[in-house]
Amino acid sequence: MLDKSSLLNGVSKYLERNVIYGNILIHRSLLRELEEESKEGMVSGDIALDEINRVKEMAERLLIGFDIVGETAGRDSNVVVRDYCKENGCTVVTSDELQRKMCDLIKVDCVLLQPLPDDKVVIEKFFDESTMSVHLKEDSRPKAKRGKPGEWEFVELSDKVISKPEMKHIVSDVVNSVRFVKGSFIEIERKGSMIIQLGTYRIVVTRPPLSDGWEMTVTRPVARRKMEDYSLDPKLLDKFKEHAEGIIIAGSPGMGKTTFAQALAEYYMELGKIVKTIESPRDMHLPSDITQYSKNYAEIGELHDILLLSRPDYTVYDEMRNDEDFKLYTDLRLAGIGMIGVVHATSPIDAIHRFVNRSDLGTIPNILDTVVFIKNGGVEKVYSLEMTVKVPSGLKEADLTRPVVEIKDFLNDKVEYEMYVFGEQTMIVPVKAGSLRGDSMENRLSKIVENVIPNASVSYEQGEYVVNIPKEEIGKFNRKLTSRLRKLEKKHNIRIRIRLSE
Structure with a gap:
């Protein structure tokens, strides 16, 4: 008698090669369970039903018996299959180690299907050394991304369109392969979708009604990189080593964020730090010294408690998306755990925006101290965050002083944005050197003032431009100069103050 695991493992292959033989029995409870799963859009239910059809056709060809037996029961099909075999003296065929153990306990004959020696994964034929991902869909030609992050091309792998039966056969082969490929598991199965880790491949399967056809996306890391491969500025490496504890790695999809996060995790491990990860799904490829937790198999509160009690030096939080993810990142960081978060963002400032409505302004520099923006597989921008009290740039009145x-x-220490509360809204305002402040504005003011007062100087201090005029030359400060300075204030929304110097 076949159970569900044997169907998902492709039991028809074992029949065809005469690895197992005899009359085939399928219990009605299992059929009912698979029917319900298929109606709900579960991929595994559909695959198992297709396998039953293959087994039935093969039984007719091999001239062996095929029967549907038993009465539908409301219990788990594995239990029903064991009980039926105990009562009727038949053998359970399974690919589930737990099912085998339970059969041994109640003294039921059981055959555990072992991987066939020549089993190969069908999807491997679509990959070469430069393939990043493969995209398969029924009634479409197979396609692939080839190259490296930021420098890839989308190519067709064949002129032949993949039919629905072919697509379902590929999905079935992937599910069958989970058992014999090391480091493989079904991470998530929902109505209409399945996420599988098959060795180094991450596979997403969707089916109707969620998608308009059977579809599979297979991704694989093209290269495993070390921190030395990124040619980082020594100043940034020193920050990672000594000061960075609230790190966000941001970038668009496919730009190499997770690859950099892996390299950073290994870097900290080699420094003697305890490193753990939170992933959904688990698709980072890391040494066994780094424990990888799946968010899909634990509640957020459970992960919070585990990490607080185990006290890692750094936790890598891959693919932060919703409020729960950001809250857990924030709680762990404020508890003193070094955090490395990975977020999708089209610019580095967008990554900071993700925290604005989820945290108080005063806590953001404690939560985030380093934002690394990845583009085309390399580090394009690094921001650092610091809290100060000042008049925000662009505002003029001294009584508008506030936390900013x-x-x-990070590399040139120039302020590019300021974040502050204005009214009830938290603002992130760009600091534009050419219009509001900076060397170019200082130079422009200096030329205007020095044409009239040669010994005067201009400096930028606490959100305003200060014109320093020697006392003995104050008489040269005429109405025309005053008018030009006031026009500049109004045009560029800046503040200019006159100061007499000795």
């Missing part, structure tokens, strides 16, 4: 988070380009 300065977002700086």
Whole structure:
């Protein structure tokens, strides 16, 4: 008698090769269970029903018996199959180790299907050394991305369109392969979709009604990189080593964020740090010294408790998406755990925006101290965040002094954005050197003032431009100069103050 695991493992292959033989029995409870799963859009239910049809056709060809037996029961089909075999003296055929153990306990004959020696994964034929991902869909030609992050091309792998039966056969082969490929598991199965980790391949399967046809996307890391491969500025490496504890890795899909996160996790491990990861699904390829937790198999509160009690030095949070993810990242960071979060963002400032409505302004620099933006597989931008009290740039009145988070380009220490509360809204305002402040504005003011007062100087201090005029030359400060300075203030929304110097 076949159970569900044997069907998902492709039991028809074992019949065809005469690895197993005898009359085939299928229990009505299993059929009912698979029917319900298929109606609900579960991929595994559909695959198992297709396998039953293959087994039936093969039984007719091999001239062996095929029967549907038993009465539909409301219990788990594995239990029903065991009980039927115990009562009727038949043998359970399974690919599930737990099912085999239970059969041994109640003294029921059982055959555990072992991987066939020549089993190969069908999807491997679509890959070469430069293939990043393969995209398969019924009634479409197979396609692939080839190249490396940021430098890839989309190519057709064949002129032949994949039919629905072919597509379902490929999906079935992947599910069958989970058992004999090391490091493989079905991470998530929902109505209409399935996420599988098959060795180094991450596979997403969708089916109607969720999608308009059977579809499979297979991704694989093209290269495993070390921190040395990124040619990072020594100043940034020093920050990672000594100061960075709230790190966000941001970038568009396919740009190499997870690859950089893997390299950073291994870097900290080699520094003697305890590193763990939270993933959904688990698709990072890391040494066994790094424990990888799946968010799909634990509640957020459970992960919170585990990490607080085990106290890792760093936790890599891959693919942060919803409020729960950001809350867990924030709670663990404020508890003193070093955090490395990976988020989708089209610019580095967008990654910071994701925290604005989820955290108080005063806590953001404690949660985030380093934002790394990845583009085309490399580090394009690094921001650091610092809290200060000042008049925000662009505002003029001294009584508008408030806490301001300065977002700086880490490598040149120049402020590019300021974040502050204005009214009830948290603002992130760009600091434009050419219009509001910076060397170009200072140079422009200096030329205007020095044409009239040669010994005067201009400096930028606390959100305003200060014109320093020697006391003995104040007489040269005429109405025309005053008028030009006021026009600049109004045009560029800046503040200019006159100061007499000795």
